[in-house]
Amino acid sequence: xxxxxxxxxxxxxxxxxxxxxxxxxxxxxxxxxxxxxxxxxxxxxxxxxxxxxxxxxxxxxx
Numbered sequence: 001x002x003x004x005x006x007x008x009x010x011x012x013x014x015x016x017x018x019x020x021x022x023x024x025x026x027x028x029x030x031x032x033x034x035x036x037x038x039x040x041x042x043x044x045x046x047x048x049x050x051x052x053x054x055x056x057x058x059x060x061x062x
Contacts, residue, residue: 005051010044013037 003009017037021030 004043005047007044007047007051010040010047014040014044 014037017033017040021033021037024030024033
């Protein structure tokens with residue numbers, strides 16, 4: 001399995017990123033890390049959709 005389709009990997013990275021949020025005293029850094037974690041979650045969802053064969057985020061036109 002390649003890493004792009006590994007939902008567990010992306011969820012682990014999201015959790016690791018969220019864990020680091022508390023180490024920053026700068027609000028902007030914390031907000032940015034939260035956004036990164038949310039993107040990792042979206043990648044995990046996309047990987048799960050790919051495994052089910054219903055990747056709604058993929059444009060099938062063209």
